Amino acid sequence: MTAGHNGGNRLLGIVERIEELEAEKAEIAAQISDEKKGAKSAGFDVKAINELLRERRMSKAEREERWAILETYRAAVGMLDGTPLSESARRRLSGEEPKPETPDASDTDETPAAPPPPLDLDAAREAGRAAARDGKRILDNPFVAGDPRRAAWDEGWCAYTGSDGMEVPPAWRRKKPGKGDGKGGESGAEAGGEPGQGASGEDEGEPE
Amino acid sequence: MTAGHNGGNRLLGIVERIEELEAEKAEIAAQISDEKKGAKSAGFDVKAINELLRERRMSKAEREERWAILETYRAAVGMLDGTPLSESARRRLSGEEPKPETPDASDTDETPAAPPPPLDLDAAREAGRAAARDGKRILDNPFVAGDPRRAAWDEGWCAYTGSDGMEVPPAWRRKKPGKGDGKGGESGAEAGGEPGQGASGEDEGEPE
Amino acid sequence: MTAGHNGGNRLLGIVERIEELEAEKAEIAAQISDEKKGAKSAGFDVKAINELLRERRMSKAEREERWAILETYRAAVGMLDGTPLSESARRRLSGEEPKPETPDASDTDETPAAPPPPLDLDAAREAGRAAARDGKRILDNPFVAGDPRRAAWDEGWCAYTGSDGMEVPPAWRRKKPGKGDGKGGESGAEAGGEPGQGASGEDEGEPE
Amino acid sequence: MTAGHNGGNRLLGIVERIEELEAEKAEIAAQISDEKKGAKSAGFDVKAINELLRERRMSKAEREERWAILETYRAAVGMLDGTPLSESARRRLSGEEPKPETPDASDTDETPAAPPPPLDLDAAREAGRAAARDGKRILDNPFVAGDPRRAAWDEGWCAYTGSDGMEVPPAWRRKKPGKGDGKGGESGAEAGGEPGQGASGEDEGEPE
DNA sequence: AATGCTCCAGCTGAGC
DNA sequence: GCTCAGCTGGAGCATT
Numbered sequence: 007m008t009a010g011h012n013g014g015n016r017l018l019g020i021v022e023r024i025e026e027l028e029a030e031k032a033e034i035a036a037q038i039s040d041e042k043k044g045a046k047s048a049g050f051d052v053k054a055i056n057e058l059l060r061e062r063r064m065s066k067a068e069r070e071e072r073w074a075i076l077e078t079y080r081a082a083v084g085m086l087d088g089t090p091l092s093e094s095a096r097r098r099l100s101g102e103e104p105k106p107e108t109p110d111a112s113d114t115d116e117t118p119a120a121p122p123p124p125l126d127l128d129a130a131r132e133a134g135r136a137a138a139r140d141g142k143r144i145l146d147n148p149f150v151a152g153d154p155r156r157a158a159w160d161e162g163w164c165a166y167t168g169s170d171g172m173e174v175p176p177a178w179r180r181k182k183p184g185k186g187d188g189k190g191g192e193s194g195a196e197a198g199g200e201p202g203q204g205a206s207g208e209d210e211g212e213p214e
Numbered sequence: 215m216t217a218g219h220n221g222g223n224r225l226l227g228i229v230e231r232i233e234e235l236e237a238e239k240a241e242i243a244a245q246i247s248d249e250k251k252g253a254k255s256a257g258f259d260v261k262a263i264n265e266l267l268r269e270r271r272m273s274k275a276e277r278e279e280r281w282a283i284l285e286t287y288r289a290a291v292g293m294l295d296g297t298p299l300s301e302s303a304r305r306r307l308s309g310e311e312p313k314p315e316t317p318d319a320s321d322t323d324e325t326p327a328a329p330p331p332p333l334d335l336d337a338a339r340e341a342g343r344a345a346a347r348d349g350k351r352i353l354d355n356p357f358v359a360g361d362p363r364r365a366a367w368d369e370g371w372c373a374y375t376g377s378d379g380m381e382v383p384p385a386w387r388r389k390k391p392g393k394g395d396g397k398g399g400e401s402g403a404e405a406g407g408e409p410g411q412g413a414s415g416e417d418e419g420e421p422e
Numbered sequence: 423m424t425a426g427h428n429g430g431n432r433l434l435g436i437v438e439r440i441e442e443l444e445a446e447k448a449e450i451a452a453q454i455s456d457e458k459k460g461a462k463s464a465g466f467d468v469k470a471i472n473e474l475l476r477e478r479r480m481s482k483a484e485r486e487e488r489w490a491i492l493e494t495y496r497a498a499v500g501m502l503d504g505t506p507l508s509e510s511a512r513r514r515l516s517g518e519e520p521k522p523e524t525p526d527a528s529d530t531d532e533t534p535a536a537p538p539p540p541l542d543l544d545a546a547r548e549a550g551r552a553a554a555r556d557g558k559r560i561l562d563n564p565f566v567a568g569d570p571r572r573a574a575w576d577e578g579w580c581a582y583t584g585s586d587g588m589e590v591p592p593a594w595r596r597k598k599p600g601k602g603d604g605k606g607g608e609s610g611a612e613a614g615g616e617p618g619q620g621a622s623g624e625d626e627g628e629p630e
Numbered sequence: 631m632t633a634g635h636n637g638g639n640r641l642l643g644i645v646e647r648i649e650e651l652e653a654e655k656a657e658i659a660a661q662i663s664d665e666k667k668g669a670k671s672a673g674f675d676v677k678a679i680n681e682l683l684r685e686r687r688m689s690k691a692e693r694e695e696r697w698a699i700l701e702t703y704r705a706a707v708g709m710l711d712g713t714p715l716s717e718s719a720r721r722r723l724s725g726e727e728p729k730p731e732t733p734d735a736s737d738t739d740e741t742p743a744a745p746p747p748p749l750d751l752d753a754a755r756e757a758g759r760a761a762a763r764d765g766k767r768i769l770d771n772p773f774v775a776g777d778p779r780r781a782a783w784d785e786g787w788c789a790y791t792g793s794d795g796m797e798v799p800p801a802w803r804r805k806k807p808g809k810g811d812g813k814g815g816e817s818g819a820e821a822g823g824e825p826g827q828g829a830s831g832e833d834e835g836e837p838e
Numbered sequence: 839a840a841t842g843c844t845c846c847a848g849c850t851g852a853g854c
Numbered sequence: 855g856c857t858c859a860g861c862t863g864g865a866g867c868a869t870t
Binding site for chain 2: 051053054055057058061062066070071072074075076078079080081082083084085086087088089090091092096098099100101143144145147149151152154156157158160161163164165167168175176177178179180181
């Protein structure tokens with residue numbers, strides 16, 4: 007604490023150094039907190055943002071692997087709720103290696119007519135954005151379920167809808183559930199005849 | 215400390231009572247830990263089990279709401295990875311209330327011929343189970359993407375595959391990623407032309 | 423499905439077993455929570471109770487060792503605040519092994535007249551209890567600083583004061599500090615002369 | 631990401647901003663970790679350092695209050711282990727306000743002969759430092775229990791002992807307890823004779 | 839070197 | 855709305 011600084015006191019030196027660093031860290035943490043508070047008061051669901059951040063921290067491959075396993079487990083206990091397994095889960099279960107990384111449309115080649123070039127995706131995204139701008143609804147997505155451009159269109163639509171100049175739509179914010187029933191009761195699905203297929207088509211998609 | 219027990223010492227009484235309870239709690243926790251350890255050594259991915267448990271703790275409605283919001287956020291930042299929004303997310307974004315809860319097949323009535331009664335689902339599940347028993351692959355699911363029975367078949371298949379008498383399939387266990395690249399690099403989707411569409415149809419599915 | 427229960431579904435079995443255990447655990451946790459809530463509304467400082475529980479979890483030997491190290495570190499950075507090192511810390515620094523475990527009064531033999539037999543301690547404790555009963559103050563402890571009976575008298579006094587039939591004294595409950603200044607500024611000890619004389623600031627265990 | 635940056639996407643903006651901040655935070659955390667690792671390999675007990683840091687985070691007043699309550703609770707359940715209550719705890723129990731804050735030696739003036747001016751403390755500290763330099767032991771502290779200079783001497787001794795140029799003494803590092811017995815069995819204090827003499831002069835001071 | 843364990847910080851949910 | 859206790863996930867550590 008004196009000159010060089012603390013008078014040759016090793017422990018004090020360590021402690022003070024750490025305290026400085028922790029002060030910096032606390033400052034950053036406060037900034038993060040502020041940012042989230044701002045997001046919250048703008049109408050965003052902070053919890054979902056946290057989840058999003060967590061997902062972004064993992065690589066895509068890891069994300070997919072974990073997701074595939076989880077889906078499989080859900081299926082095994084009867085909790086799919088009407089959503090079929092995703093392709094990556096099917097691939098895993100078939101013993102195929104994670105992902106052939108087919109830059110070209112290898113698995114869509116059964117669609118003889120149009121091997122949709124990647125470019126299409128950007129176009130679809132832009133179309134979605136434009137649609138949102140024109141006041142179209144998300145239901146107006148023109149692409150069918152299996153079409154990769156369907157997702158791109160969705161992305162464009164959502165990106166525009168949440169863009170600045172616009173209010174955060176009510177659907178983006180979480181309404182307090184007022185304490186749900188607590189259990190989905192999926193385990194009964196096995197026994198009971200009626201499988202809450204309320205889920206019905208989870209993402210089947212109407213044909214354009 | 216004397217008779218009844220601690221000699222009229224309130225604090226000691228409180229502390230001892232809590233300690234007893236904590237001992238019981240610790241015992242239960244140990245049992246849980248054992249159970250998970252057993253699961254792990256049987257080949258299950260404990261982390262995924264934990265996630266499954268978390269999901270089961272919420273009601274189905276809540277689960278869907280959170281999921282819908284998360285999907286929307288993913289879309290807005292371009293992380294859909296080829297998976298289009300699910301139906302419940304679309305419903306939310308359209309301002310429709312959570313879910314009409316149509317136990318009867320109201321939303322599938324566009325299929326004029328066969329309003330598939332819930333029974334179908336059980337049949338599909340059983341079919342999936344039988345298929346697994348016969349050594350069929352998950353890819354042999356005969357139902358098309360939009361069909362709710364597709365999920366049921368998957369459930370049956372997975373339930374059988376993970377049943378006793380059978381080894382836990384390798385796909386159910388997590389392989390160490392050996393430290394992934396760290397970031398998927400999705401943000402580049404906006405700019406770049408090539409949108410890892412390897413994802414392509416996430417779960418469109420070939421029609422048998 | 424039927425049999426034992428879940429139809430030979432291993433994962434489901436695991437999950438359900440864990441859920442049962444977690445339900446039990448949650449029940450215990452609720453009881454603990456209630457107990458603490460009761461203590462709080464009786465005027466106790468729950469945080470201090472938690473700390474007490476933590477200390478009781480470690481053996482006396484471990485508690486002393488940790489304490490000795492911490493004291494030494496405090497001394498080295500000038501945070502003793504007027505409290506000299508305890509004997510166990512001195513022993514450690516002298517290289518003596520943890521504790522001679524002298525059941526008889528080995529180090530008090532410098533008190534030539536009375537090697538106080540253990541009985542004295544009980545008597546002192548009882549005296550403290552009686553003093554409290556008679557409305558004496560804690561300051562009336564008749565034993566001098568170095569006398570082991572001083573602590574025993576304190577114990578008796580406190581045990582009686584907190585006994586049932588009596589209100590929990592105001593001093594036992596924590597008054598909100600109104601957000602302290604955040605730093606003690608002990609590092610100034612090097613420069614400043616005045617050490618917080620009384621003593622006190624000992625430490626707690628780690629606050630969870 | 632493009633222009634201003636992300637194309638007017640609010641959510642993406644938030645997320646990216648947070649990610650930047652978290653990256654900074656992680657960097658600081660790594661530095662802290664390094665610092666602690668260094669301390670450890672120099673022979674310090676990192677856990678004790680963490681505890682020290684925690685204590686330094688609270689104001690002295692808060693630290694004293696918490697400590698006083700905890701001591702009182704320990705006394706009430708018979709866990710004093712021979713250490714009498716500290717002065718601040720006594721003050722609390724007597725209903726006196728936290729601390730008279732006597733800058734001058736008010737509570738030592740009952741020592742008629744020498745009202746030790748604060749300067750003495752620095753002298754004592756220096757004496758302790760010199761003693762350590764000369765190879766004296768901590769046991770050679772010349773001040774008696776009640777003397778505030780006793781603590782100052784200890785501080786000087788410890789500060790020197792841990793100063794650079796010197797190896798961290800073995801007593802400063804924690805030896806693994808090899809899993810303690812789990813409970814001290816303090817409640818047996820009533821029965822046992824052993825008055826944890828270590829207490830000796832803990833922080834007594836005035837003779838009754 | 840890999841595995842399992844322990845410990846810590848950060849996050850989540852409940853209470854005031 | 856804020857704080858606080860509990861808890862889960864991650865990291866370091868010891869061990870085989």
